Amino acid sequence: GSVVQQLSSSGSLVNKILMHPTQPLAVSAHEDHSISFFDLRTPMQIHKMTGHLDGVASLALDPLGQTLASVGHDCSLRFWDIGTRSCIQEMQVHRPKYQEGIWDVAYHPSRSFLATAGSDASIRVYL
Secondary structure, eight states: OOOOOOOOOSSSOEEEEEEOSSSSEEEEEETTSEEEEEETTTTEEEEEEEOOSSOEEEEEEOTTSSEEEEEETTSEEEEEETTTTEEEEEEEOSOOBTTBOEEEEEEOSSSSOEEEEETTSOEEEEO
16 A cells, blocks of 8 residues: 555654544554544644653553543553543553553453553453
């Protein structure tokens, strides 16, 4: 395929990109502690938010596309409301190891499960 758009972030390393399942929206996780939202119709950054105290390693959207989960090297799992783009919950869920925290997060596609994978060699599943 060929490149049809290029999204420009703030110059910070991009750790993860995901697409919204129903909206023309891309969301990216950055090493500068931020999460960016891009409108795919205009390839413009439309919102940038910071909540993590260290790099944001991964993102996941719930199956309905209403809640974004983010994890980072600060060992936190954060939940964000997509509509208001605000943090609605924060939890410290893993222990740091080798100056890293959480590497990945994933929602189950049809059940109310969420899992995180950490540098502490553990996978944790939440309801």
